Amino acid sequence: MNDTVRPSDADAVRAELRHLGKQTGFPVMFGGTIERGRLTLSGFIGTRSTILRNLVIDAQRGVGGRAIAEQHPVGVQDYSNSNLITHEYDFHIDTEGIESLLAVPVVVRGCTRGLLYGGLRANRPLADRATDLVVHGARKLAHEIEVRDEVDRRLAMLRADGAAHGPARDARFSDAIIESYLALRGIAERLDDDALGDEVQAVERRLRNLTLPNSGERITRLSRRELDVLAYVALGCRNAEIADQLSLTVQTVKSYMRNLMSKLEVRSRQEAVVEARRRGLLP
Structure with a gap:
């Protein structure tokens, strides 16, 4: 497809993150699109540094990689000590001060095409309402794609x-x-x-x-x-x-x-x- 005709899917991810940032109460949100099973982070709300910018996440690695592979939302509290995920990206997450993290996949016709994250800079459970809003946003984004x-x-x-x-x-x-x-x-x-x-x-x-x-x-x-x-x-x-x-x-x-x-x-x-x-x- 001619790239001058199709708008960027990464731009659509950024637009949805801006929308969710106003609704969910997550102090930090980020996300991106997936090609060949690898996620490249390209949209950011509330981040304090550039350490996540253009970070590539592999399937099965970390919270996001698990969400990519399993194609359903994954959330962890006390991120650094969680035994539910691998910890390849601990330095990046710790640098942003994130202690609880949610990752929601954007699934289009059985294929994971993007990912939306919501993070808390506190060791506390992820609120159901905020989680539901991100899940809804991912579904809306999937429909758009x-x-x-x-x-x-x-x-x-x-x-x-x-x-x-x-x-x-x-x-x-x-x-x-x-x-x-x-x-x-x-x-x-x-x-x-x-x-x-x-x-x-x-x-x-x-x-x-x-x-x-x-x-x-x-x-x-x-x-x-x-x-x-x-x-x-x-x-x-x-x-x-x-x-x-x-x-x-x-x-x-x-x-x-x-x-x-x-x-x-x-x-x-x-x-x-x-x-x-x-x-x-x-x-």
């Missing part, structure tokens, strides 16, 4: 089809483009990091621009929400389903439909999709 993987897969299909058959596209690949930019839009709207959200939205706009006409025909202007509604209509969704996807009321969806049908000068949903494709508003 899974969506990105699916977008990558569909774009690869489109490139392969274009190489094999030239510019012509059948309905499957038109749907793939639509689903891909809707998925990216959804990711952007959930991100707390404004800069990363802007980056994802830029990718979404580039996907949309693949469908713009190159002719001199006057371009019909549909609002962002009108385009979103129409994209879901093209995928065969009903008004109630569109409302659920876009967090709108059914009446609001109907209002968008009336407006966009008027702009396209059509009388039915199907005509709207056909005309929008003819004008290059949809793939």
Whole structure:
């Protein structure tokens, strides 16, 4: 996948850590992404030094390595003396003054893709609420990475089809483009990091621009929400389903439909999709 298209998963980890740092009460949090079974730490909240920066954690080693291998949360109190883990990283953890540590894996389709840590600078149990919040954050992050993987897969299909058959596209690949930019839009709207959200939205706009006409025909202007509604209509969704996807009321969806049908000068949903494709508003 072209790295200029897919936003960095490490950035997504950092965004989730910032979010969790405000919610959980953990004085120190860190994490990163995993490649070939090894974790590289790249996101940090509340650390006092740079000793953890870019540290590589191997599977089965320490709290994080055990969480990577077992694919479930691992927490230890009295870290330095725990017999539940190996102690290759004691110097790093002790330097940060961490005495109780939680590691939660980000598991995508059976593969550990990242890890989130929460640490206490006190020898006391990890609170259930804080643990649950980190587990929820890891699941949310896993879903986001899974969506990105699916977008990558569909774009690869489109490139392969274009190489094999030239510019012509059948309905499957038109749907793939639509689903891909809707998925990216959804990711952007959930991100707390404004800069990363802007980056994802830029990718979404580039996907949309693949469908713009190159002719001199006057371009019909549909609002962002009108385009979103129409994209879901093209995928065969009903008004109630569109409302659920876009967090709108059914009446609001109907209002968008009336407006966009008027702009396209059509009388039915199907005509709207056909005309929008003819004008290059949809793939």
